[in-house]
Amino acid sequence: MLAGTEKDEERLVARARQGDREAFARLVERHYDFIHRVAWRWCGRQTDAEDIAQEVCMRLARALRDFRGEGRLRTWLYTLTLNAARDHGRKTAREKAKTEAYAVQALTEGGPTAEAEDEAGALWEAVRQLPTKQCQAVLLVYGEELSHEEASEVMGCAEATVSxxxxxxxxxxxxxxxxxAREN
Structure with missing residues (x-):
């Protein structure tokens, strides 16, 4: 990385640490491909890599204030990405075990449980209550299974904005x- 680029990145980090959303968005845009690439290499699946990259962006928003600047931001992002990938792997394993248990239950009891169908219905009802852009992003990415890039094209915004x-x-x-859940 060139010295001028390093100084520019230091300024962006400093502004983002102070709550400047534009600076944060530029940092995410600048490093998203790197984060996604590391995540993809770790997990080997496009959809999982997108989920991990999104998680890293969320963690970055919370953890940027703790970044001391003693090392390169990219090195720190690499660590955040690997930790998120490991966490995602554990979560996926738990969800797979649950799904397999539901599948066994469905086969032995003749179909999905009413409780599982009610939960899914309640979740999609809650999605429809979200602000328009959030609802669109969730429906495109999770409902239509589009990548963040494809959703950004549909929504006419940056991929980082979809995330x-x-x-x-x-x-x-x-x-x-x-x-x-409290109402029920």
Whole structure:
């Protein structure tokens, strides 16, 4: 990396640490391909790599204030990405075990449980309550199984913006689903 580029990156990091969203978006845009590439190499699946890259972007938003600048940002991002990939692998293994248990239950009991169908219905109902851009991003990425890049083309925005909308949607969905569970 050239000295001028390093100084530019230091300025972006400093601005992003102070809450400048534009600077943060530029950092994410600048490093997203690297994060995605590392994630893809770690897990070997495009959809998992996209999920991991999104998680790293969310973690970056929270952890950037702790970045001391003692090393290169890219090295720090590499560590964040590998940690997110490991976490994703553990989560995927747990979900696979649950799915297999549901499949066994469905085969032995003659189909998906009403409870599982109700949960899925409640989740999609909550998605429809999200702000428009968040709802679109979730529906395109999770409902239509488009990549973040494809969703960004449909929505007419940057890929990083799609990731941000999904990040915000997940936060809202946790609250909406928790509130919905309390009502029942």
């Amino acid at each position: 941000w909308h999904i990040h915000e949607a997940k936060k809202r969905l946790k609250v909406l689903m928790k509130d919905g």
